[in-house]
Amino acid sequence: MTAVQDHYPESFAQCYGCGRLNEDGLRIRTVRDGDTWICRFTPRPEHRAIKGIVYGGLIASLIDCHATGTAAGAATLHAGDEITEVTVRRFVTAHLGVDYLAPTPLGVEIELRATTPEVRENKVVVDVELSAGGKVTAK
Numbered sequence: 001m002t003a004v005q006d007h008y009p010e011s012f013a014q015c016y017g018c019g020r021l022n023e024d025g026l027r028i029r030t031v032r033d034g035d036t037w038i039c040r041f042t043p044r045p046e047h048r049a050i051k052g053i054v055y056g057g058l059i060a061s062l063i064d065c066h067a068t069g070t071a072a073g074a075a076t077l078h079a080g081d082e083i084t085e086v087t088v089r090r091f092v093t094a095h096l097g098v099d100y101l102a103p104t105p106l107g108v109e110i111e112l113r114a115t116t117p118e119v120r121e122n123k124v125v126v127d128v129e130l131s132a133g134g135k136v137t138a139k
Contacts, residue, residue: 003029004037004073007088017065028062030069030114032077037070039112047106054104059138062112063128064096070114071124078119091124104130104137 005018005028013021018028030039041062049055071091073083081087104110110132118125130138 001031003031004069004083004088005029007083007085008072008090009085012090015065017061018069026061026065028065028069030066030073032073035115037066037073037114037116039066039069039114040109041112042109043104043106045106052106054106054110054132056098056100059100059104059130060096060098062110063098063130063138064093066112066114067096067126067128068093070116070126070128074116074119074126075121075124079121094123098138100138102135102137104132108132 005020010021013019016022016025019025020027028039028041030037043054043058047055047058068091072089075089076083076087110130112128112130114126114128116124116126128139129136
C-alpha cells in the first residue's frame, strides 16, 4: 500500500523518522484508511528504555512523524488534490504533546491511528493514539 511518505520529493525524504531515503532512520509510513491514518512500526531492541519497555523518546518521534505525514495527506486531499510528489503538502510540528498512559512493551508491533479534527490550508490538528498489543499506551 502506498504511504504519504512515498510521495515526498527527495529534498524532504531525509527525515530520521519518516524519510524513505534515510538509511539509518525509522522509515515510518502513513497510510489512509477512510478517515483514519495508520502507521505500524515494530521497535527494535535498541529502542528500549528498560528491559521490555520502549523508550519514550521513540514514542514521541513516532507520533510526531506520523502526525506530520497525516497532516500532509489530509491537507492535500482537503485541497482536492491526489497525493503525488508534485501536490503533497508538507508540514512541520508546531506543538507536540504526548500523554504516556502505560508502558509500551518491546517486541510487539505498534499501531498509530490518527484523525484530523481540523484541516486548513496551513494548519492541521492531528490526534494520534498509539497502541501495542491492542492497548492504548500513548496519545
